Amino acid sequence: MATKVLVPLLGEGVEEVTVTKWLKREGDLIKELEPLLEVNTDKVDTEIPAPASGTVLKIVAPEGLPAKVGAILAFIGKPGESTEAVGDEGPVPPNQAPRIMGADAHVAKIAPGGGPRGFISPVVARVASEHGVDLSRIRGTGLNGRVTKDDVLRAVEGPPAASQYQGNVMADRLQARTPVAPGLADQLIKHSLIRRQIAEHMVLSQKTSPHVLTVMEADLSRVALHRGNHKSAFDSQGAKLSFTAYFIAAIVEGLKAHPMTNSTWTDEGVLIHGSMNIGMATSLGDDGLIVPVIKGAETLSLLEIARAVNDLANRARARRLQPDEVRGGTFTLTNHGSGGSLLAMPIINQQQCAILGTGAIQKRVVAVSDPAGSDAIAVRPMVYLSLVFDHRILDGGSADAFLGTVKERLEAWSPSD
Numbered sequence: 001m002a003t004k005v006l007v008p009l010l011g012e013g014v015e016e017v018t019v020t021k022w023l024k025r026e027g028d029l030i031k032e033l034e035p036l037l038e039v040n041t042d043k044v045d046t047e048i049p050a051p052a053s054g055t056v057l058k059i060v061a062p063e064g065l066p067a068k069v070g071a072i073l074a075f076i077g078k079p080g081e082s083t084e085a086v087g088d089e090g091p092v093p094p095n096q097a098p099r100i101m102g103a104d105a106h107v108a109k110i111a112p113g114g115g116p117r118g119f120i121s122p123v124v125a126r127v128a129s130e131h132g133v134d135l136s137r138i139r140g141t142g143l144n145g146r147v148t149k150d151d152v153l154r155a156v157e158g159p160p161a162a163s164q165y166q167g168n169v170m171a172d173r174l175q176a177r178t179p180v181a182p183g184l185a186d187q188l189i190k191h192s193l194i195r196r197q198i199a200e201h202m203v204l205s206q207k208t209s210p211h212v213l214t215v216m217e218a219d220l221s222r223v224a225l226h227r228g229n230h231k232s233a234f235d236s237q238g239a240k241l242s243f244t245a246y247f248i249a250a251i252v253e254g255l256k257a258h259p260m261t262n263s264t265w266t267d268e269g270v271l272i273h274g275s276m277n278i279g280m281a282t283s284l285g286d287d288g289l290i291v292p293v294i295k296g297a298e299t300l301s302l303l304e305i306a307r308a309v310n311d312l313a314n315r316a317r318a319r320r321l322q323p324d325e326v327r328g329g330t331f332t333l334t335n336h337g338s339g340g341s342l343l344a345m346p347i348i349n350q351q352q353c354a355i356l357g358t359g360a361i362q363k364r365v366v367a368v369s370d371p372a373g374s375d376a377i378a379v380r381p382m383v384y385l386s387l388v389f390d391h392r393i394l395d396g397g398s399a400d401a402f403l404g405t406v407k408e409r410l411e412a413w414s415p416s417d
Contacts, residue, residue, distance in 0.1 A: 001077070001081075002054075002057055002058075002075040002076060002077030002078075002081050002082070002083050003051055003052040003054070003075065003076045003077060004072050004074075004075060005036065005048070005050065005051060005072070005073040005074040005075065005076060006070055006071065006072060006073065007039070007048075007061075007067050007068065007069050007070060007071045007073060008048065008069070009069050010039075010041055010046055010069075010322075010323040010324075011041075011322070011323035011324035011327060014041050014042075014069065014323055014327070015068060015069060016041070016066045016067060016068040016069065016071075017039035017040060017041045017046075017066065017067055017069075018039060018040045018041070018064070018065065018066050018067075018193060019037060019038075019039055019061045019062065019063050019064065019065060019066075019067060019073070020037075020038045020039060020040045020045060020063065020064075020193060021037060021038040021063060022036070022037045022059060022063060023035050023036055023037055023038065023047075024036055024037070024050075024056050025056065025059070026056050026057065026058060026059055027055065027056065028055070028056045029054070029055055029056075030050045030053065030054065030055075030056055030076065031050065031053045032049075032050055032051065032052050032053045033049045033050065034049060034050050035047040035048070035049055035050075036048055036049060036050045036056075036073075036074070037073065037074075039067075040193055040194075041323050042197075042323060042326045042327060044290070044319075044321050044322065044323050044325075044326055045319055046322075046323060048073070050076060051076070052076050053076075054076045054077050054078060055076065055077065055078065055079050056074060056075075056076055057074075057075040057076060057077050057079075057081060057083055058074060058075045058083050059073075059074045060072050060073055060074055060075070061073045061074070064193075065148065066148075127152045127153065127156075128152050130207065131152070131156045133152050133155055133156060135147055135152075137155075138151050138152065138155050139151070192287060194284070194287045194288055194290075195287070195288055198288045198289065201349075201350070202347050204350060205347050205348050205349070205350045206347060208350050208351075209265065209348060209350070209390040209391070209392060210390065210391040210392060211345070211347070211348060211388050211389075211390070211391070212388065212389055212391045212394075212396070212399070213345045213386060213387070213388050214386075214387050214389070214396065214399050214400055214403060215343065215384055215385065215386050215387070216384075216385050216387075216400075216403050216404065216407050217382055217383070217384055217385070217407075218382065218383050218385055218406075218407045218410045218411055219366070219380045219381070219382060219410075219411050220243070220246075220361060220380075220381045220382065220383055220410060220411075221380050221381060221411075222410075222411060222412065222413040222414070223243065223246045223410055223413045224381050225413075225415070226246075226413050226414075226415060226417065227241055227243070227246070229415060234303060234306055237303060238307065239303055239306040239307040239310060240306065240310050241302075241306050242306065242309060242310075243358075243361065244280060244309050244333070244335060245302055245305045245306040245309050246302070246410065246413070247333055247335075247356070247358055247406075247410075248278050248280070248294065248297060248305050248309070248333060249302055249305055249409070250406045250409040250410050251276075251278060251297075251331060251333060251356060251406060252276055252278070252297050252298050253405060253406070253409045254402045254403070254405040254406040254409070255276050255298070255331060255402075256276075256298065257401075257402070257405045258398065258401055258402040258405065259272050260272065260353070260393060260394060260398060261331065261353055261354055261389070261394065261398075261399075261402045262276055262330050262331055262353070263330075263353045263393055264330075264351045264352065264353065265351070265353070265390060265392050265393055270393055273330040275295065275296050275298070275330070276296070276297045276298040276330060276331065277293050277294065277295045277296065277297065277328050277329050277330045277331075278293065278294045278297045278329065278330075278331055278332070278333060279291040279292065279293045279294075279326075279329035279331070279332040279333070279349060279352075280292060280293075280294065280309065280312065280313070280332070280333050280334075280335075281332065281333065281334035281335070281346075282312070282313050282316040282317065283317075283338070284316070284317065289334075290316050290321070290326060291326060291329060291332060291349060292312035292313070292315075292316050292321055292325050292326055293312075293325060293326060293327065293328055293329040294308045294309070294312065295328065302417065312325065329349060329352060330352060331352055331353070331354060331355070331356075332346075332348075332349040332352060332354075332355040332356070333355075333356050333357075333358070334346050334355060334356070334357050334358075335357075335358050336357050336358070336359065336386075337358050337359040337360035337361065337383070338360075339360075340360050341359055341360060342359040342360055342362070342384055343359055343384050343386060344357045344359070344386055345357075345386060345388055346386065346388050347388070348388055348389075348390060352390075353389060353390050353393045353394065354387055354388060354389040354390065354394070354399070354402075355387075355388050356385060356386070356387050356403075356406070357385075357386035357387075357388070358383055358384075358385060358386075359383055359384040359385075359386065360383070361381050361382070361383045362381070362382055362383075363379050363380065363381055363382070364379070364380065364382045365377060365378070365379055366378060366379075366380050366382065368380070385403060385406060385407060387399055387402070387403045
């Protein structure tokens with residue numbers, strides 16, 4: 001019997017992947033553990049090796065479509081060997097079964113007459129829920145009739161009489177939409193998988209939680225002095241000492257003092273996380289951003305934080321991250337100042353409570369006071385700290401208290417820290 005190639009469990013909480021590229025075609029020979037295809041989850045590309053040597057008899061999962069953990073991807077065997085009938089789902093151990101969580105659960109498995117329709121991915125369920133789409137009335141174009149996200153979007157964008165919108169407001173919105181007619185000199189750049197994922201996540205975040213922005217300014221004189229005094233020592237220990245490490249260390253102090261900021265909103269209550277897993281937004285150039293996570297940052301020294309920042313950033317840009325390394329974040333730092341921006345309003349990385357944006361560090365003229373209480377004018381390296389928070393969890397006072405602690409930590413950095 002031919003060997004089934006199944007979607008492996010790539011990390012805790014990973015329920016499905018998207019097949020991005022087949023490295024072998026039907027009829028090709030392949031050796032055991034030789035890369036067979038590439039899949040993507042949470043913007044991380046991972047090669048799936050062949051579980052056995054032989055000929056690629058049949059490819060089941062097309063490129064560009066999702067496949068859940070345990071689903072059959074392909075068959076490998078001897079030339080001419082028959083393959084058994086294939087569905088779009090393979091055997092899934094109970095502890096790896098896909099889960100539809102939260103408000104989308106009621107549209108997860110719906111079929112005419114109320115019976116099960118098969119697996120509906122979390123993305124499809126969410127899009128259908130947002131637009132009031134009845135999945136039982138959609139004819140799937142995916143593998144074996146599976147309903148895809150494009151099927152739902154086509155139903156949403158169809159003529160009003162056939163749309164799945166509920167209510168006059170949705171119908172009015174649909175009528176107001178008009179397709180964009182490209183001009184002769186226009187150029188259409190197809191969306192990459194990562195860009196689509198970013199777009200979906202950002203729109204979802206804005207619809208999920210009320211975003212509020214608060215801004216403070218911090219004097220980085222002491223941080224800059226400490227960095228100048230310790231940069232060589234850190235280099236000798238294999239860690240490039242960047243300002244990012246200081247920001248993360250200050251965030252940890254803020255989360256310790258104000259644990260509600262290290263939390264997630266749930267229907268039952270606010271879930272305060274026991275570990276501080278700090279995501280750091282990392283640019284991938286034209287492909288957008290990815291957010292690797294420093295796990296357990298509260299247990300790390302500044303040197304260890306610096307090493308983690310270097311390692312994750314370098315492997316993110318080299319596309320060498322593992323799926324687990326971009327999951328499980330409880331707070332996010334984004335350095336929009338790397339491009340010269342002074343102020344920004346980042347979007348919360350769901351399901352976190354808040355995100356901190358750091359602007360460009362600039363020398364500015366500021367008023368300072370000496371120990372005797374006399375005021376003076378000085379030139380100091382200043383940075384704007386932009387905190388965007390979920391107003392369901394924090395109000396202005398609690399958010400400012402957290403940001404104030406971050407500011408104080410940065411401004412009070414000691415040479416011995």
